[in-house]
Amino acid sequence: MDLTVQQLRYFAAVAHELHFARAAQRLHISAPSLSQQIAALERRFGAPLFRRDARHVELTELGRELLPMAHRSITALDEVVSWAQERRAGGAVVRVVGSRIGSVLPGPDAPGVHPLPERSGPGPAVGGSVNARTRADDRADAEQRGRSATLMQTYVEGLASTSPPGPTAPAPPVTVLRDLVFSEPATGGGLRLDLYLPEGVPGPRPVIVWLPGGGWQRAARGMGPHLGRLFAQRGYAMADVEYRSSRTALWPAQLHDVKAAVRYLRSVAQHRGLDAERVGVWGSSAGGHLAALLALTGGDPAGEGDGGHAGYSSEVQAVVDGYGPTDLRHMDEDRLPGGVVNDIDPASPPWGLLGGPTTDRPGLAAHASPVSHVSGPAAPFLILHGDADLLVGPKQSRRLFEALHGAGSEATLVSVHGAGHGFFNTDALERTPPLPTTVHTTRCGERTPARPGVLTSGLVERFFDHHLRRHFSD
Template sequence: MNHSFRLPALFLLTVTVTCCWTSEVQAQLERPTIQDRLESDDANDDGKVSKNEFSGPARLFERLDRDGDGQILIREVIGNMSVRRPANDRNLSSRSPRGVDVKRNVIFGKGGGRDLKMHIVLPESKPSEPLPAYVWIHGGGWQAGSKEGGINQVARIVAEGFVGATIEYRLTGEAPFPAQIEDCKCAIRFLREHADEYGIDPDRIAVGGSSAGGHLVALLGTSGDVEELEGSGGWPDQSSRVQAVVDLYGPTDFSKFVTTKGFESHNREGSPESKLLGGGEVLGNDEGIRRVNPITYIDDDDPPFLIIHGTSDPVVPANQSQLLHKALEDAGVENKLHLIQGAKHGGREFAAPEIRDMITTFLKETLQDPE
């Protein structure tokens, strides 16, 4: 009798073990990796995570901060990790967030004679009608950072009925201003030219960015079709205008920035602001300060802005966002300034549910509501 039940019992045991193993593998594939968490915490997309930005336990931060300088360098952590990877997942770093399809390294134009690339983030299910787009521009003082962290930034917006994109632009080690804004404008023109291919409504394109990226999206918002900033990267028949701007703690007026108490060092040659202007001290370069300032180009035809800044930001003073807010108000441009009391330069306060909801609501109300 025992033999008559051996095969079914073995079969049931095999099925049970297989199901458990499959569930465990699936759970591991869906669980965020350390890289996912670090890229999500990297609020200004400079490739580093500070103690203030880190959302995990303090003891883990100390383990990952190998040289004890108070910063986790993401590429070093990922390079040092020994990860057991499933056979069907050879490159965890190229895995897409759940619910989206990422078209990686799409060439969108030329900058300084080389190809410029973006990642395009699409909903997994093809929509029946064109969707608004949300384009993320990374920070890093115009001298560091990459488009990689932007995938997570736009994925949650894509889930709300958008197409997303995260772009590269020339950093100051390669070229000074206006190379950065020229590349950003080229990306917007590319998306308009290829709107049908990617299911985008060309009349509904929003941009978002943090720190240096916040500066560039503000400049996109106020300088639409300003010829001196367009560049020659491609798609000249298309407009570079955008229809909504999410500016997270971006610089604006360098003359006020570098004379704010506690920020005087930014006036020195070699500061990020100096490098953007092409070198030398910031003060005295009046024309350079004018050209990089989004406030210079404001008029009453500019799109709605959502501006968010921490009151205790030690990198970019909050007066930069306050100046932009006032100038937009004076021009009659719809905008909202939200100051986060005690928040610094990025960090967990900017990933709080109420802030993420504020950004999502702004984008949906601005670009999804029927006219």
């Protein structure tokens, strides 16, 4: 479905007003252009997105489902535009054309273009000119930054092309408690989560914590699979958790935040009908990285931070890591040919997380790497990674799997053939044919032979069913 960014902006602007103006829930649609854009959106979807009369307007069920997709598409695009504009100072110029981002490396005489910065280097210089080898290195760095911008464009456009949810069969009702404050750190303001609670389920409900990706720069709730449909309707309590951006606080603030979220959920377990002994965590990309660290540092008091609810544990009983970085010291080494290079770019996610390149901060990079914390048997892991991932090389997941194997932990590594980065960030798994995979498993230090498989949305549920439903019945 071909939706323009402008249309999504109009939709999100109206929906945002409805979503957050809780007191009145009122909006006057008087601007012709806005009304026309809403009408265009509704024609494309073949169903109304808003219910409105002369004075009032509210979202329809379809509009409510589209809202998080519109938000994540727009905010992701804004992040890339902001990031791309910063690249001008580094020599790579990125231009925005409509809803597309194109990477170019123009000549020094192009209007409005900043040429590559001149810097001194070894070797002879004539008349103040820059050494030829230094110029070549600068040019190569700029070209790589341009390629990285193009890769980010592809990733964001994939998010923006998410199709709307289709009709679903009637399912058990789910209560959604939004904007629950779970921590109030000194920087960045209060942190919130949304809690999806299945209705009519006897006994304490096992919990799955969802941690979104975003390069540690943005962790927006609603940026992920359909948590209500995929899990809450099947008896799980789902927590959609945000954490601080690396632009607000450097590492290890993000780990402290997600640990605080788990402790908070245990603190309200009795009140909310949660099973405090059965907590799983699932994350994608940066969220997968944090999910792995939650499982590997649960017994370390030094890593808890001061986010509140200190009397409760942050340990988890099962973890799903979707294509998360596992060893920040080797991300560039592990990249696929043509993949993103991080340590040459101040705007790269690892640089932003640590406050500088990993080569300058090896100790901090090691501390922020899940592989560094594998020291013995841990909670069961399900690790998934596309073998065509140009943002986080698939060897990163292999490193974690091998470390867990060496420690005698239970782990399954699923290599998804032909998949790039971000397949958990949308509803793609529900809308495409099952993707072929190769599955590697280790238990108690013993490997099983690799076997073919397929990736479907049910794979994650079956993993959590096996490890979290000990005394839970459908």
